[in-house]
Amino acid sequence: MKKRIGIIGGGAAGLFAACQLKRLKGDADVEVTLIEKNSIPGKKLILTGHGRCNITNRKEISRLKEGYHSADKFLYPALKEFGPEDTVSFFENGIGLKVKEEDNNRIFPVCDSAVTVRDRLVSYISDSTEIVCDAGVKGIRTMSGFEVDTSKGTFTFDQLILSCGGMSFPKTGSAGDSYRFARELGHTVIPVRGALAPLKAEDKDRTFCRALSGVSVNAGVSLFCEGRKTASTEGGVLFAEFGLTGPAVMEISREVPQDIKGKDVFIELDLVPEMNDDEFEKELLDLIGKRADTKIATLLSGFVPQSAASEITARAGAEGLYAQGFTKENRKNVCREMKHLKICLEEAPDINTAYVTRGGVPLNEVDRKTMESKIVPGLYIIGEALDIDGISGGYNLQACMSEAYLASKSILNSD
Numbered sequence: 008m009k010k011r012i013g014i015i016g017g018g019a020a021g022l023f024a025a026c027q028l029k030r031l032k033g034d035a036d037v038e039v040t041l042i043e044k045n046s047i048p049g050k051k052l053i054l055t056g057h058g059r060c061n062i063t064n065r066k067e068i069s070r071l072k073e074g075y076h077s078a079d080k081f082l083y084p085a086l087k088e089f090g091p092e093d094t095v096s097f098f099e100n101g102i103g104l105k106v107k108e109e110d111n112n113r114i115f116p117v118c119d120s121a122v123t124v125r126d127r128l129v130s131y132i133s134d135s136t137e138i139v140c141d142a143g144v145k146g147i148r149t150m151s152g153f154e155v156d157t158s159k160g161t162f163t164f165d166q167l168i169l170s171c172g173g174m175s176f177p178k179t180g181s182a183g184d185s186y187r188f189a190r191e192l193g194h195t196v197i198p199v200r201g202a203l204a205p206l207k208a209e210d211k212d213r214t215f216c217r218a219l220s221g222v223s224v225n226a227g228v229s230l231f232c233e234g235r236k237t238a239s240t241e242g243g244v245l246f247a248e249f250g251l252t253g254p255a256v257m258e259i260s261r262e263v264p265q266d267i268k269g270k271d272v273f274i275e276l277d278l279v280p281e282m283n284d285d286e287f288e289k290e291l292l293d294l295i296g297k298r299a300d301t302k303i304a305t306l307l308s309g310f311v312p313q314s315a316a317s318e319i320t321a322r323a324g325a326e327g328l329y330a331q332g333f334t335k336e337n338r339k340n341v342c343r344e345m346k347h348l349k350i351c352l353e354e355a356p357d358i359n360t361a362y363v364t365r366g367g368v369p370l371n372e373v374d375r376k377t378m379e380s381k382i383v384p385g386l387y388i389i390g391e392a393l394d395i396d397g398i399s400g401g402y403n404l405q406a407c408m409s410e411a412y413l414a415s416k417s418i419l420n421s422d
């Protein structure tokens with residue numbers, strides 16, 4: 008008998024699932040329908056990688072899984088069965104898009120076009136999948152199978168893939184419906200918050216960040232909450248009009264508490280992460296001794312961009328000072344600003360500008376070998392609807408790919 012498979016949500020995970028169902032189905036008698044509320048699938052996908060789509064990351068699986076925080080164990084079987092090499096192979100041989108590797112093992116299509124990625128995925132499934140757009144799903148009922156109510160009528164399916172996304176960048180369509188459907192079907196949902204998000208600085212520090220808007224540095228980045236260091240990393244930091252962004256800041260944003268108002272929560276930047284405090288102070292002292300007639304800001308520009316050096320010097324109260332006559336107190340202040348630059352945060356990461364969602368359907372309610380719900384047989388949950396948020400660098404699309412593969416394989420193998 009023909010198996011009717013529904014996919015709710017035509018984002019990255021839903022499109023990948025439709026591709027895998029086509030690829031794996033052989034001569035199985037299946038009918039696949041993808042239901043999307045927007046007028047075209049993949050609205051978020053076309054924004055990925057600044058419009059270039061960082062499709063995966065070519066790290067060894069043992070290292071790759073570390074990028075998924077506490078979801079590493081859950082995702083391991085999926086990544087092992089369908090890892091970055093499989094993604095590359097599918098892109099090159101399945102949808103005909105050659106790929107290239109950039110820094111930090113990030114993989115992009117050679118065409119540098121996320122729109123082309125979306126279009127090729129849609130075109131690949133066009134002969135195997137009925138794509139129903141402009142059809143927002145309103146509710147899902149379990150009968151002997153699933154009844155899905157949409158703005159274009161009711162559809163019935165034997166098995167269902169729930170891939171409506173998380174809540175980040177809701178203007179792309181992922182406005183949290185996954186959670187409502189999951190709850191109505193008996194799942195619990197871990198409260199969601201933004202991850203991989205830029206961070207807004209408090210007024211006084213925002214002025215400093217604004218003065219450096221567009222300047223990027225490599226820095227140690229630590230998060231402090233009420234006097235305690237709660238997370239740290241190292242990498243690219245970009246100063247912006249509103250505060251801080253860049254890969255390292257976005258990575259740490261998932262740890263910023265939600266209830267930040269009235270609390271002492273700040274990011275501490277170490278602008279010279281290759282040296283410890285003593286080594287840096289010694290180096291500075293050495294330079295001061297050798298270049299007495301040089302401005303301090305000029306000396307600091309050996310460590311950070313010139314504009315940052317000037318702002319840091321001003322912040323340390325040493326604006327216009329020369330090495331000659333630089334006091335011990337001046338030196339301590341400059342060292343503090345270079346090694347422990349404090350940027351107080353005004354608010355928790357904004358879900359509207361976060362790249363991914365932390366929280367969602369708990370992983371212990373889903374079978375990690377099949378992506379099938381442990382609560383509703385025949386329901387498969389993939390993508391950002393799950394409580395998985397990867398770091399930046401192609402991790403999140405790879406997770407969608409791997410999960411879509413497991414779900415599709417399991418559906419096709421089931422009775």
Ligand SMILES: Cc1cc2nc3c(=O)[nH]c(=O)nc-3n(C[C@H](O)[C@H](O)[C@H](O)COP(=O)(O)OP(=O)(O)OC[C@H]3O[C@@H](n4cnc5c(N)ncnc54)[C@H](O)[C@@H]3O)c2cc1C
Pocket residue numbers: 015016017018019020021042043044045048049050051052054055056057060061062063142143144145170171172173175176179180181182184185361362363389390391392400401402403404405407
């Ligand atoms: C700006 C930006 C850049 C990013 N860049 C990268 C990158 O380069 N590499 C990377 O790995 N990750 C990147 N990500 C993260 C990645 O895009 C997401 O993790 C991924 O798209 C999640 O896929 P998804 O299918 O679960 O959700 P989504 O892509 O959000 O798709 C969900 C779909 O479901 C539809 N939908 C929602 N509710 C309903 C409903 N009721 N009825 C019908 N349809 C519904 C939505 O319209 C949407 O099309 C980026 C994210 C953003 C915001």
